[in-house]
Amino acid sequence: MPELPEVETIRRSLEPYLVGQEITAVQVFRPRQLKNVTPAELNRRLVGRRIAELGRRGKYLLVNLEGGEVLVVHLRMTGRLLFYPQGAAVTPYTRLLMALTPPAQLHLHDVRSFAMVFLTTSEALPSLPGLVSLGPEPLGPAFTPQGLGKALAKHRGPIKNVLLAQRVVAGLGNIYADEALFRAGISPLRPADTLTAEEVARLFTGIRAVLQEAVAAGGTSIRDYVNGQGAPGAFQRQLAVYGRKGEPCRRCGTLLMGERLAGRSTVFCPKCQL
Ligand SMILES: [Zn+2]
Incomplete structure:
Protein backbone atom coordinates (compact mmCIF):
# COMPACT_ATOMS: atom_id res chain seq x y z
CA MET A 1 0.00 0.00 0.00
CA PRO A 2 1.43 3.41 -0.85
CA GLU A 3 2.44 5.30 2.28
CA LEU A 4 3.47 8.95 2.63
CA PRO A 5 6.71 8.72 0.59
CA GLU A 6 4.99 6.91 -2.29
CA VAL A 7 2.01 9.31 -2.41
CA GLU A 8 4.38 12.29 -2.17
CA THR A 9 6.45 10.85 -5.04
CA ILE A 10 3.30 10.37 -7.12
CA ARG A 11 2.30 13.96 -6.34
CA ARG A 12 5.68 15.32 -7.40
CA SER A 13 5.80 13.16 -10.54
CA LEU A 14 2.34 14.25 -11.69
CA GLU A 15 2.22 17.91 -10.69
CA PRO A 16 4.34 19.39 -13.52
CA TYR A 17 2.18 17.58 -16.08
CA LEU A 18 -1.24 18.11 -14.54
CA VAL A 19 -1.20 21.74 -13.45
CA GLY A 20 -2.95 23.89 -16.05
CA GLN A 21 -4.63 20.92 -17.76
CA GLU A 22 -8.35 21.27 -18.40
CA ILE A 23 -10.56 18.28 -17.62
CA THR A 24 -12.57 17.72 -20.80
CA ALA A 25 -14.36 14.45 -19.93
CA VAL A 26 -14.56 11.91 -17.09
CA GLN A 27 -15.33 8.20 -17.58
CA VAL A 28 -16.12 6.05 -14.55
CA PHE A 29 -15.73 2.30 -15.11
CA ARG A 30 -16.23 1.17 -11.49
CA PRO A 31 -18.79 3.51 -9.83
CA ARG A 32 -18.44 1.88 -6.40
CA GLN A 33 -14.95 3.35 -6.10
CA LEU A 34 -16.58 6.80 -6.00
CA LYS A 35 -17.34 7.16 -2.29
CA ASN A 36 -19.39 10.33 -1.99
CA VAL A 37 -20.40 11.29 -5.51
CA THR A 38 -22.21 9.78 -8.51
CA PRO A 39 -20.54 9.53 -11.93
CA ALA A 40 -23.00 12.14 -13.26
CA GLU A 41 -22.19 14.60 -10.48
CA LEU A 42 -18.47 13.99 -10.88
CA ASN A 43 -18.79 14.89 -14.56
CA ARG A 44 -20.90 17.94 -13.88
CA ARG A 45 -18.51 19.34 -11.30
CA LEU A 46 -15.19 18.47 -13.00
CA VAL A 47 -15.62 18.93 -16.73
CA GLY A 48 -14.43 22.33 -17.92
CA ARG A 49 -12.27 22.92 -14.81
CA ARG A 50 -8.52 23.37 -14.83
CA ILE A 51 -6.17 21.66 -12.39
CA ALA A 52 -4.63 24.31 -10.10
CA GLU A 53 -2.28 22.24 -7.94
CA LEU A 54 -1.63 18.81 -6.47
CA GLY A 55 -1.55 18.40 -2.71
CA ARG A 56 -1.26 15.58 -0.21
CA ARG A 57 -2.58 14.90 3.28
CA GLY A 58 -1.27 11.72 4.90
CA LYS A 59 -1.75 9.02 2.25
CA TYR A 60 -4.42 11.00 0.38
CA LEU A 61 -3.60 12.72 -2.91
CA LEU A 62 -5.49 15.99 -3.46
CA VAL A 63 -6.21 17.25 -6.98
CA ASN A 64 -7.16 20.91 -6.43
CA LEU A 65 -9.16 22.48 -9.26
CA GLU A 66 -9.71 26.12 -10.12
CA GLY A 67 -12.98 27.17 -8.51
CA GLY A 68 -12.41 25.20 -5.29
CA GLU A 69 -13.39 21.63 -6.19
CA VAL A 70 -10.98 18.98 -4.80
CA LEU A 71 -10.73 15.42 -6.07
CA VAL A 72 -9.36 13.23 -3.27
CA VAL A 73 -7.77 9.87 -4.11
CA HIS A 74 -6.60 7.13 -1.73
CA LEU A 75 -4.81 4.40 -3.69
CA ARG A 76 -5.15 1.65 -1.01
CA MET A 77 -3.62 -1.68 -2.15
CA THR A 78 -3.02 -1.63 -5.89
CA GLY A 79 -4.19 1.75 -7.18
CA ARG A 80 -2.00 3.67 -9.62
CA LEU A 81 -2.52 7.13 -11.04
CA LEU A 82 -0.86 7.31 -14.43
CA PHE A 83 -0.42 10.30 -16.73
CA TYR A 84 -0.37 9.66 -20.49
CA PRO A 85 0.61 12.76 -22.53
CA GLN A 86 -0.64 11.11 -25.75
CA GLY A 87 -3.55 9.19 -24.17
CA ALA A 88 -3.66 5.41 -23.77
CA ALA A 89 -6.03 2.50 -24.38
CA VAL A 90 -8.41 1.54 -21.58
CA THR A 91 -7.43 -1.76 -19.90
CA PRO A 92 -9.55 -4.21 -17.85
CA TYR A 93 -8.13 -2.44 -14.76
CA THR A 94 -8.86 1.16 -15.77
CA ARG A 95 -11.36 2.34 -13.12
CA LEU A 96 -11.50 6.07 -13.88
CA LEU A 97 -10.29 8.05 -16.88
CA MET A 98 -9.96 11.81 -16.96
CA ALA A 99 -9.52 13.23 -20.44
CA LEU A 100 -7.38 16.37 -20.16
CA THR A 101 -6.34 19.02 -22.66
CA PRO A 102 -6.20 16.73 -25.76
CA PRO A 103 -4.62 14.27 -26.16
CA ALA A 104 -3.47 13.92 -22.51
CA GLN A 105 -5.22 11.57 -20.07
CA LEU A 106 -5.01 10.59 -16.41
CA HIS A 107 -5.96 6.98 -15.60
CA LEU A 108 -6.76 5.39 -12.27
CA HIS A 109 -5.52 1.82 -12.81
CA ASP A 110 -6.42 -0.56 -9.98
CA VAL A 111 -6.25 -4.37 -10.18
CA ARG A 112 -8.02 -5.01 -6.87
CA SER A 113 -10.37 -2.00 -6.97
CA PHE A 114 -9.85 -0.91 -3.37
CA ALA A 115 -8.83 2.67 -4.26
CA MET A 116 -11.26 5.34 -3.07
CA VAL A 117 -12.23 8.56 -4.83
CA PHE A 118 -14.01 11.46 -3.12
CA LEU A 119 -15.13 14.84 -4.46
CA THR A 120 -15.23 17.77 -2.07
CA THR A 121 -14.36 21.46 -1.91
CA SER A 122 -11.35 23.19 -0.40
CA GLU A 123 -13.55 24.48 2.45
CA ALA A 124 -15.08 21.07 3.24
CA LEU A 125 -11.82 19.13 2.80
CA PRO A 126 -10.74 19.12 6.48
CA SER A 127 -14.05 17.53 7.52
CA LEU A 128 -13.99 14.77 4.91
CA PRO A 129 -14.32 11.34 6.62
CA GLY A 130 -10.84 9.86 6.76
CA LEU A 131 -9.16 13.26 6.82
CA VAL A 132 -11.01 14.70 9.80
CA SER A 133 -9.22 12.46 12.32
CA LEU A 134 -5.74 12.52 10.76
CA GLY A 135 -2.83 13.49 12.99
CA PRO A 136 -0.21 16.07 11.96
CA GLU A 137 1.90 15.79 8.83
CA PRO A 138 5.19 14.24 10.00
CA LEU A 139 7.31 16.43 7.70
CA GLY A 140 5.45 19.63 8.60
CA PRO A 141 5.84 22.14 11.45
CA ALA A 142 2.81 20.82 13.40
CA PHE A 143 4.67 17.59 14.18
CA THR A 144 6.88 18.08 17.25
ZN1 LIG B 1 19.98 -5.60 16.02
Whole structure:
Protein backbone atom coordinates (compact mmCIF):
# COMPACT_ATOMS: atom_id res chain seq x y z
CA MET A 1 0.00 0.00 0.00
CA PRO A 2 1.43 3.41 -0.85
CA GLU A 3 2.44 5.30 2.28
CA LEU A 4 3.47 8.95 2.63
CA PRO A 5 6.71 8.72 0.59
CA GLU A 6 4.99 6.91 -2.29
CA VAL A 7 2.01 9.31 -2.41
CA GLU A 8 4.38 12.29 -2.17
CA THR A 9 6.45 10.85 -5.04
CA ILE A 10 3.30 10.37 -7.12
CA ARG A 11 2.30 13.96 -6.34
CA ARG A 12 5.68 15.32 -7.40
CA SER A 13 5.80 13.16 -10.54
CA LEU A 14 2.34 14.25 -11.69
CA GLU A 15 2.22 17.91 -10.69
CA PRO A 16 4.34 19.39 -13.52
CA TYR A 17 2.18 17.58 -16.08
CA LEU A 18 -1.24 18.11 -14.54
CA VAL A 19 -1.20 21.74 -13.45
CA GLY A 20 -2.95 23.89 -16.05
CA GLN A 21 -4.63 20.92 -17.76
CA GLU A 22 -8.35 21.27 -18.40
CA ILE A 23 -10.56 18.28 -17.62
CA THR A 24 -12.57 17.72 -20.80
CA ALA A 25 -14.36 14.45 -19.93
CA VAL A 26 -14.56 11.91 -17.09
CA GLN A 27 -15.33 8.20 -17.58
CA VAL A 28 -16.12 6.05 -14.55
CA PHE A 29 -15.73 2.30 -15.11
CA ARG A 30 -16.23 1.17 -11.49
CA PRO A 31 -18.79 3.51 -9.83
CA ARG A 32 -18.44 1.88 -6.40
CA GLN A 33 -14.95 3.35 -6.10
CA LEU A 34 -16.58 6.80 -6.00
CA LYS A 35 -17.34 7.16 -2.29
CA ASN A 36 -19.39 10.33 -1.99
CA VAL A 37 -20.40 11.29 -5.51
CA THR A 38 -22.21 9.78 -8.51
CA PRO A 39 -20.54 9.53 -11.93
CA ALA A 40 -23.00 12.14 -13.26
CA GLU A 41 -22.19 14.60 -10.48
CA LEU A 42 -18.47 13.99 -10.88
CA ASN A 43 -18.79 14.89 -14.56
CA ARG A 44 -20.90 17.94 -13.88
CA ARG A 45 -18.51 19.34 -11.30
CA LEU A 46 -15.19 18.47 -13.00
CA VAL A 47 -15.62 18.93 -16.73
CA GLY A 48 -14.43 22.33 -17.92
CA ARG A 49 -12.27 22.92 -14.81
CA ARG A 50 -8.52 23.37 -14.83
CA ILE A 51 -6.17 21.66 -12.39
CA ALA A 52 -4.63 24.31 -10.10
CA GLU A 53 -2.28 22.24 -7.94
CA LEU A 54 -1.63 18.81 -6.47
CA GLY A 55 -1.55 18.40 -2.71
CA ARG A 56 -1.26 15.58 -0.21
CA ARG A 57 -2.58 14.90 3.28
CA GLY A 58 -1.27 11.72 4.90
CA LYS A 59 -1.75 9.02 2.25
CA TYR A 60 -4.42 11.00 0.38
CA LEU A 61 -3.60 12.72 -2.91
CA LEU A 62 -5.49 15.99 -3.46
CA VAL A 63 -6.21 17.25 -6.98
CA ASN A 64 -7.16 20.91 -6.43
CA LEU A 65 -9.16 22.48 -9.26
CA GLU A 66 -9.71 26.12 -10.12
CA GLY A 67 -12.98 27.17 -8.51
CA GLY A 68 -12.41 25.20 -5.29
CA GLU A 69 -13.39 21.63 -6.19
CA VAL A 70 -10.98 18.98 -4.80
CA LEU A 71 -10.73 15.42 -6.07
CA VAL A 72 -9.36 13.23 -3.27
CA VAL A 73 -7.77 9.87 -4.11
CA HIS A 74 -6.60 7.13 -1.73
CA LEU A 75 -4.81 4.40 -3.69
CA ARG A 76 -5.15 1.65 -1.01
CA MET A 77 -3.62 -1.68 -2.15
CA THR A 78 -3.02 -1.63 -5.89
CA GLY A 79 -4.19 1.75 -7.18
CA ARG A 80 -2.00 3.67 -9.62
CA LEU A 81 -2.52 7.13 -11.04
CA LEU A 82 -0.86 7.31 -14.43
CA PHE A 83 -0.42 10.30 -16.73
CA TYR A 84 -0.37 9.66 -20.49
CA PRO A 85 0.61 12.76 -22.53
CA GLN A 86 -0.64 11.11 -25.75
CA GLY A 87 -3.55 9.19 -24.17
CA ALA A 88 -3.66 5.41 -23.77
CA ALA A 89 -6.03 2.50 -24.38
CA VAL A 90 -8.41 1.54 -21.58
CA THR A 91 -7.43 -1.76 -19.90
CA PRO A 92 -9.55 -4.21 -17.85
CA TYR A 93 -8.13 -2.44 -14.76
CA THR A 94 -8.86 1.16 -15.77
CA ARG A 95 -11.36 2.34 -13.12
CA LEU A 96 -11.50 6.07 -13.88
CA LEU A 97 -10.29 8.05 -16.88
CA MET A 98 -9.96 11.81 -16.96
CA ALA A 99 -9.52 13.23 -20.44
CA LEU A 100 -7.38 16.37 -20.16
CA THR A 101 -6.34 19.02 -22.66
CA PRO A 102 -6.20 16.73 -25.76
CA PRO A 103 -4.62 14.27 -26.16
CA ALA A 104 -3.47 13.92 -22.51
CA GLN A 105 -5.22 11.57 -20.07
CA LEU A 106 -5.01 10.59 -16.41
CA HIS A 107 -5.96 6.98 -15.60
CA LEU A 108 -6.76 5.39 -12.27
CA HIS A 109 -5.52 1.82 -12.81
CA ASP A 110 -6.42 -0.56 -9.98
CA VAL A 111 -6.25 -4.37 -10.18
CA ARG A 112 -8.02 -5.01 -6.87
CA SER A 113 -10.37 -2.00 -6.97
CA PHE A 114 -9.85 -0.91 -3.37
CA ALA A 115 -8.83 2.67 -4.26
CA MET A 116 -11.26 5.34 -3.07
CA VAL A 117 -12.23 8.56 -4.83
CA PHE A 118 -14.01 11.46 -3.12
CA LEU A 119 -15.13 14.84 -4.46
CA THR A 120 -15.23 17.77 -2.07
CA THR A 121 -14.36 21.46 -1.91
CA SER A 122 -11.35 23.19 -0.40
CA GLU A 123 -13.55 24.48 2.45
CA ALA A 124 -15.08 21.07 3.24
CA LEU A 125 -11.82 19.13 2.80
CA PRO A 126 -10.74 19.12 6.48
CA SER A 127 -14.05 17.53 7.52
CA LEU A 128 -13.99 14.77 4.91
CA PRO A 129 -14.32 11.34 6.62
CA GLY A 130 -10.84 9.86 6.76
CA LEU A 131 -9.16 13.26 6.82
CA VAL A 132 -11.01 14.70 9.80
CA SER A 133 -9.22 12.46 12.32
CA LEU A 134 -5.74 12.52 10.76
CA GLY A 135 -2.83 13.49 12.99
CA PRO A 136 -0.21 16.07 11.96
CA GLU A 137 1.90 15.79 8.83
CA PRO A 138 5.19 14.24 10.00
CA LEU A 139 7.31 16.43 7.70
CA GLY A 140 5.45 19.63 8.60
CA PRO A 141 5.84 22.14 11.45
CA ALA A 142 2.81 20.82 13.40
CA PHE A 143 4.67 17.59 14.18
CA THR A 144 6.88 18.08 17.25
CA PRO A 145 8.50 15.78 19.85
CA GLN A 146 6.37 17.44 22.55
CA GLY A 147 3.13 16.90 20.63
CA LEU A 148 4.09 13.32 19.79
CA GLY A 149 4.83 12.57 23.45
CA LYS A 150 1.51 14.03 24.61
CA ALA A 151 -0.45 12.05 22.00
CA LEU A 152 1.34 8.76 22.75
CA ALA A 153 0.68 9.15 26.49
CA LYS A 154 -3.06 8.73 25.76
CA HIS A 155 -2.64 5.29 24.14
CA ARG A 156 -1.99 2.01 25.94
CA GLY A 157 -1.82 -0.18 22.83
CA PRO A 158 1.42 -1.33 21.14
CA ILE A 159 3.32 1.62 19.64
CA LYS A 160 3.21 0.00 16.18
CA ASN A 161 -0.61 -0.09 16.20
CA VAL A 162 -0.79 3.52 17.38
CA LEU A 163 1.47 4.64 14.51
CA LEU A 164 -0.62 2.72 11.95
CA ALA A 165 -3.89 4.29 13.19
CA GLN A 166 -3.05 7.72 11.60
CA ARG A 167 -4.43 9.75 14.54
CA VAL A 168 -1.16 10.50 16.31
CA VAL A 169 0.75 11.09 13.09
CA ALA A 170 -0.42 10.82 9.46
CA GLY A 171 1.09 8.89 6.57
CA LEU A 172 2.91 5.94 8.17
CA GLY A 173 1.96 2.42 7.08
CA ASN A 174 3.49 -0.97 7.71
CA ILE A 175 6.84 -0.31 6.02
CA TYR A 176 7.76 3.04 7.55
CA ALA A 177 6.32 2.29 11.01
CA ASP A 178 8.66 -0.74 11.24
CA GLU A 179 11.62 1.21 9.85
CA ALA A 180 11.07 4.22 12.16
CA LEU A 181 10.81 1.97 15.24
CA PHE A 182 14.03 0.19 14.27
CA ARG A 183 15.86 3.51 13.92
CA ALA A 184 14.49 4.62 17.29
CA GLY A 185 15.50 1.36 18.99
CA ILE A 186 11.94 0.82 20.25
CA SER A 187 10.11 -2.52 20.13
CA PRO A 188 6.87 -2.39 18.13
CA LEU A 189 5.22 -4.22 21.06
CA ARG A 190 5.88 -1.50 23.62
CA PRO A 191 2.73 0.11 25.04
CA ALA A 192 2.70 3.64 23.58
CA ASP A 193 2.21 5.31 26.98
CA THR A 194 5.43 3.79 28.39
CA LEU A 195 7.86 5.62 26.08
CA THR A 196 10.27 7.94 27.92
CA ALA A 197 10.85 11.49 26.68
CA GLU A 198 14.18 10.35 25.25
CA GLU A 199 12.52 7.50 23.37
CA VAL A 200 9.84 9.83 22.02
CA ALA A 201 12.59 12.13 20.77
CA ARG A 202 14.33 9.21 19.04
CA LEU A 203 11.05 8.09 17.48
CA PHE A 204 10.35 11.63 16.24
CA THR A 205 13.79 11.76 14.63
CA GLY A 206 13.43 8.24 13.22
CA ILE A 207 10.05 8.97 11.63
CA ARG A 208 11.28 12.17 9.99
CA ALA A 209 14.55 10.66 8.78
CA VAL A 210 13.08 7.52 7.25
CA LEU A 211 10.32 9.46 5.48
CA GLN A 212 12.72 12.08 4.13
CA GLU A 213 15.13 9.43 2.85
CA ALA A 214 12.28 7.43 1.28
CA VAL A 215 10.88 10.51 -0.48
CA ALA A 216 14.40 11.25 -1.78
CA ALA A 217 14.59 7.66 -3.11
CA GLY A 218 11.20 7.94 -4.86
CA GLY A 219 9.44 5.56 -2.44
CA THR A 220 9.57 1.79 -1.92
CA SER A 221 8.54 -0.56 -4.74
CA ILE A 222 7.91 -4.09 -3.54
CA ARG A 223 4.71 -5.14 -5.30
CA ASP A 224 2.56 -2.61 -7.08
CA TYR A 225 3.76 0.89 -6.43
CA VAL A 226 5.02 3.06 -9.29
CA ASN A 227 5.02 6.85 -9.66
CA GLY A 228 2.77 8.86 -12.01
CA GLN A 229 5.06 8.08 -14.95
CA GLY A 230 5.08 4.33 -14.20
CA ALA A 231 8.60 4.31 -12.70
CA PRO A 232 9.45 2.32 -9.52
CA GLY A 233 11.10 3.74 -6.39
CA ALA A 234 14.45 2.66 -4.91
CA PHE A 235 14.03 2.73 -1.13
CA GLN A 236 13.46 -1.07 -0.97
CA ARG A 237 17.26 -1.40 -1.19
CA GLN A 238 17.67 0.58 2.04
CA LEU A 239 15.08 -1.21 4.21
CA ALA A 240 16.54 -2.28 7.57
CA VAL A 241 13.76 -4.55 8.85
CA TYR A 242 10.62 -4.54 6.69
CA GLY A 243 10.35 -7.80 4.73
CA ARG A 244 13.55 -9.16 6.39
CA LYS A 245 12.12 -11.53 9.04
CA GLY A 246 14.71 -14.25 9.84
CA GLU A 247 17.58 -12.30 8.24
CA PRO A 248 20.42 -10.82 10.32
CA CYS A 249 20.00 -7.32 11.80
CA ARG A 250 22.16 -4.90 9.84
CA ARG A 251 23.33 -3.31 13.11
CA CYS A 252 24.02 -6.29 15.44
CA GLY A 253 23.64 -9.49 13.38
CA THR A 254 20.83 -10.96 15.55
CA LEU A 255 18.14 -12.70 13.46
CA LEU A 256 15.15 -10.37 12.99
CA MET A 257 11.86 -11.52 14.52
CA GLY A 258 8.34 -11.37 13.09
CA GLU A 259 5.05 -10.77 14.94
CA ARG A 260 1.53 -9.98 13.83
CA LEU A 261 0.22 -6.67 15.13
CA ALA A 262 -3.08 -5.08 14.09
CA GLY A 263 -3.30 -7.85 11.50
CA ARG A 264 -0.04 -6.74 9.88
CA SER A 265 3.31 -8.50 9.72
CA THR A 266 5.80 -6.67 11.91
CA VAL A 267 9.56 -7.20 11.83
CA PHE A 268 12.02 -6.02 14.47
CA CYS A 269 15.38 -6.78 16.09
CA PRO A 270 14.91 -8.29 19.57
CA LYS A 271 18.32 -6.98 20.65
CA CYS A 272 18.36 -3.42 19.20
CA GLN A 273 14.69 -2.65 19.90
CA LEU A 274 13.55 -2.64 23.53
ZN1 LIG B 1 19.98 -5.60 16.02
